[in-house]
Amino acid sequence: MTTTESSPLRLGEATVAEFAAGLRGTAITPGDDSYDPDRAIWNGAHDRHPALIARCAGVADVIRTVDLARSEGLPLAVRGGGHSIPGFSTVDGGIVLDLSPMRGIQVDPDRRVAIAQAGCTWKDLDAESQQFALAVTGGLVSSTGIAGFTTGGGIGWLMRKYGLASDNLIGADVVTADGQFVHASADENPDLFWGLRGGGGNFGVVTSFEYRLHDVGPAVLSGLVFYPADEAEQVLAGYRQACAAAPDELTTLVNMTTAPPVPFLPESVHGTPIIGVGGCWSGDPDDGEAATAPFRSLGTVIADIFAVHPYAGWQQALDPLYPRGIYNYFRSAFLRSADATSLRVLQDSFATLPNTLTEIHLQHLGGAVGRVPADATAFALRDQEFIVNIVARTPTADGFAAAVDWARAVTSGLGQDAGTYVNFTGESNQALVRASYPPDTYRRLVELKNEYDPTNLFRLNQNIVPST
Numbered sequence: 102m103t104t105t106e107s108s109p110l111r112l113g114e115a116t117v118a119e120f121a122a123g124l125r126g127t128a129i130t131p132g133d134d135s136y137d138p139d140r141a142i143w144n145g146a147h148d149r150h151p152a153l154i155a156r157c158a159g160v161a162d163v164i165r166t167v168d169l170a171r172s173e174g175l176p177l178a179v180r181g182g183g184h185s186i187p188g189f190s191t192v193d194g195g196i197v198l199d200l201s202p203m204r205g206i207q208v209d210p211d212r213r214v215a216i217a218q219a220g221c222t223w224k225d226l227d228a229e230s231q232q233f234a235l236a237v238t239g240g241l242v243s244s245t246g247i248a249g250f251t252t253g254g255g256i257g258w259l260m261r262k263y264g265l266a267s268d269n270l271i272g273a274d275v276v277t278a279d280g281q282f283v284h285a286s287a288d289e290n291p292d293l294f295w296g297l298r299g300g301g302g303n304f305g306v307v308t309s310f311e312y313r314l315h316d317v318g319p320a321v322l323s324g325l326v327f328y329p330a331d332e333a334e335q336v337l338a339g340y341r342q343a344c345a346a347a348p349d350e351l352t353t354l355v356n357m358t359t360a361p362p363v364p365f366l367p368e369s370v371h372g373t374p375i376i377g378v379g380g381c382w383s384g385d386p387d388d389g390e391a392a393t394a395p396f397r398s399l400g401t402v403i404a405d406i407f408a409v410h411p412y413a414g415w416q417q418a419l420d421p422l423y424p425r426g427i428y429n430y431f432r433s434a435f436l437r438s439a440d441a442t443s444l445r446v447l448q449d450s451f452a453t454l455p456n457t458l459t460e461i462h463l464q465h466l467g468g469a470v471g472r473v474p475a476d477a478t479a480f481a482l483r484d485q486e487f488i489v490n491i492v493a494r495t496p497t498a499d500g501f502a503a504a505v506d507w508a509r510a511v512t513s514g515l516g517q518d519a520g521t522y523v524n525f526t527g528e529s530n531q532a533l534v535r536a537s538y539p540p541d542t543y544r545r546l547v548e549l550k551n552e553y554d555p556t557n558l559f560r561l562n563q564n565i566v567p568s569t
C-alpha cells in the first residue's frame with residue numbers, strides 16, 4: 102500500500118526548541134515519555150515515527166505548526182480523531198499537527214447550532230448536543246473524529262433524515278497552507294466551503310466546525326437483529342426490498358460478520374458467521390416499531406435487540422467491536438441499486454471471509470443524502486442507493502496482507518464503475534481518489550487545490566494533486 106512518505110530532512114534541535122517555546126500546547130519529540138502513545142493512531146497497521154508531534158492548544162499553535170512544516174519542507178500529517186484507515190494522521194520523519202487537545206464545544210440550543218473545535222470526537226459532540234436533545238449526523242463509532250469524518254462526507258445513523266455530517270456544516274474556520282486564517286461558509290469563501298464538504302483535508306486545517314443541529318431523542322428506537330448466515334440470500338434480497346419502502350427517519354445497514362461472544366447471542370453461534378441488521382429510527386419512538394418491522398422479519402431471528410435507547414448510548418454501542426491498535430484496511434463501493442449480481446457477490450464474499458474479525462457492511466443511503474444537488478458539495482455521488490464497506494481486520498500483521506487482497510477482490514467483483522468513498526478507502530491511490538468524484542467535481546477540486554494549496558503541503562489525505 103502506498104500510503105506513507107518519509108522525509109530525508111531533519112529538524113534541528115534549535116528549531117524545535119524555538120518552536121516549542123512559542124507553543125501554548127506541547128511539542129513532543131522522540132525520546133519524550135509520551136512519544137510512543139502520542140505517535141500511535143487508531144489503525145495499528147501504521148507504526149510511524151514523526152520527527153515532531155505538535156499538540157496544538159489553539160489556532161495560533163496550528164498556524165505556527167503549518168508555518169514550520171512549510172518553511173522546513175517537511176511532510177505534515179494533520180490529526181483530528183486519528184481514525185484515518187490509510188494512516189494519514191501520522192508520518193515518518195515529518196510533523197504531526199495534533200488537534201486532539203482542541204475539544205471545546207458551544208451549543209446554542211435556541212439557534213440549534215454547535216461550534217466544535219476540530220479535536221472533538223463524536224462522543225464529545227453528542228454529549229454536548231444531546232444535553233438539549235439535539236444532534237447532527239455522526240459516526241457509528243463514537244471515538245471517530247469529527248474533523249476527518251466531516252470533511253470526507255460523514256455517513257451515519259441520522260443521514261437519511263438529516264443528510265451527511267457535511268450537509269449540516271454551516272461554517273468552518275480554516276488555516277490555509279500559507280498560514281492564513283479564513284472562514285468558509287455559504288457567504289464567505291464559498292468555493293472553499295464547497296470543497297470542505299467532501300474534499301477531505303486537501304485545502305487547509307479546519308480548526309472549528311459550525312453545525313446545524315436537529316431535534317433527536319434523547320431516546321431513539323435503535324438496535325440490531327441477527328439472522329443465520331445460511332439465510333444470506335433471502336436476507337439480502339429482503340433487505341433491498343425493505344429499504345425501498347423505508348421512511349427517511351430510518352437508517353439501516355447489514356453487517357455480514359462473525360458472532361461476537363456477547364450475552365444476547367446464544368453461545369452456540371459465538372464465533373460463527375452471522376448477519377446483523379442494524380437500524381436507528383430518529384422519529385417518534387412509538388412510530389418506530391412499524392417502520393422497523395420489515396427489517397426485523399427478514400429470516401429466522403436469532404436475537405432482536407431493538408429497543409428504545411438514549412441516542413448518545415446507541416452512538417457508543419458499537420465502540421467495543423472496533424478496538425484501537427489492531428490492523429485495519431477498509432475498501433468501499435457505492436451501488437446505485439443493489440442488483441441481484443451485486444448481492445450475489447456480497448453473499449459469495451461473506452462465505453469466504455478471511456478471518457473472524459473481517460466484515461462486509463451494506464448500508465442504505467438515499468433519503469436526505471440523495472436530495473442534495475450533486476454540485477452543491479464536493480461529496481457528489483448522491484444518486485447511489487447503497488454503499489458497501491469492506492472492513493478487513495487482523496489482530497496483528499499476521500494474515501493482514503491476505504485480508505487486504507480479499508477486500509480488494511470483493512470491490513473488484515462489484516464492478517469497476519462502482520464509486521468509492523474517501524473515508525472508507527484504506528489506501529492512498531489516485532485511481533480510487535478519482536473514483537470518489539464525478540469528473541466535473543474532480544476538476545473543480547483540482548482548481549480549488551491550485552488556489553489554496555498549489556505546493557500540496559496538505560498531501561497526507563485522499564489527495565487532490567494540484568495541476569500547477
Ligand SMILES: Cc1cc2nc3c(=O)[nH]c(=O)nc-3n(C[C@H](O)[C@H](O)[C@H](O)COP(=O)(O)OP(=O)(O)OC[C@H]3O[C@@H](n4cnc5c(N)ncnc54)[C@H](O)[C@@H]3O)c2cc1C
Nearest residue numbers: 180181182183184185190241246248249250256302307562
Ligand atoms: C472505527 C471507525 C468507524 C468509522 N465509522 C464511520 C462511519 O460511520 N461513517 C463514516 O462516514 N466514516 C466512518 N469512518 C471513517 C472515518 O470517517 C474516517 O476515518 C475519518 O477520516 C476519520 O476522521 P478522524 O478525524 O478521526 O481521522 P484523522 O486520522 O485524524 O484524519 C483523517 C483525515 O482527515 C484529515 N484531517 C483530520 N483533521 C483535519 C482537520 N482539522 N482539517 C483538515 N483535515 C483534517 C487528516 O489529515 C486525514 O487525511 C470510521 C472509521 C473508523 C476507524
